[in-house]
Amino acid sequence: MHNIRVPDQTWSIAELAAEYDVTLRTIRFYEDRGLLTPERRGTVRVYHSRDKVRLGLILRGKRLGFSLDEIATIVDMYDAEPGEEGQLVYLLDQITHRRADLEQRRRDIDETLHELAEVEARCQSDLTSLRGRTAPTHQPR
Amino acid sequence: MHNIRVPDQTWSIAELAAEYDVTLRTIRFYEDRGLLTPERRGTVRVYHSRDKVRLGLILRGKRLGFSLDEIATIVDMYDAEPGEEGQLVYLLDQITHRRADLEQRRRDIDETLHELAEVEARCQSDLTSLRGRTAPTHQPR
């Protein structure tokens, strides 16, 4: 049984930027805020798969509307070392909060989707009554 | 058959702020951005149920991480007049975009919830092995 060949691939800042469609400035900014910690070869940044994964998590967090500070605490939970009991309890607490937050968001999303569906139905019926030769019966709002 | 007694209740800015737990500044800011248009009695703002509903929608949009500009287009869709065909088509197009956006967010949320569950499980097992008298077997990360 031989060791799994782990490529240990690396990326330049431009490659990462292209892959996730963000600017170099953005990536450097995240590093400045402590969200990314690429290796340095001389002055040049070298990104490993760990950084790449984290960048993905950061951007997903952004899509969800979290602030970079919130994202930092979330992402840091992912690769937290086992640590002592207090740390673990703290982590579990954070998880509870995050989960509550996310579940609220999902409820909000579902409500919004339902209401959008209603608006859409209204639009469709308005359209058909406009296009049909029937006098455009004004539906009660 | 008598008319339904519609209270046509009104609210002061402070009442609305208290109900939704936002500051007066925030409410006035939303008005400034065209999201709310309360009645004026003299210089004083008087909010009707329409404004109250809209404020609720605005805050839900905020929870979802939309910008106020995005929220404006969403909320305005809700009480759009039937209008002409071009308008309706535009509205339907907007709805399609919004829906795609929201469904992406829900996927993001679900992924995040799953991963949080994994982290939680890890924490729990770390905790029990810490508390149990068994030598704290270090699980492979």
Place this chain on the structure above:
DNA sequence: TGTGCGCTTGACGCTTACGTAAACGTAAAG
């Protein structure tokens, strides 16, 4: 040796979404 490419570090600018006074009006209560 020069030209260009990709990367670096500042540093200032800009927008969003409010916070935070300051200064004033108005109306009821003590």
Place this chain on the structure above:
DNA sequence: CTTTACGTTTACGTAAGCGTCAAGCGCACA
């Protein structure tokens, strides 16, 4: 009549999240 409560406008402040230069470095290629 003064205080208190509640409202108003004007305006400057601020934190987040980058955009946008400017100036410079190291390396490959001609």
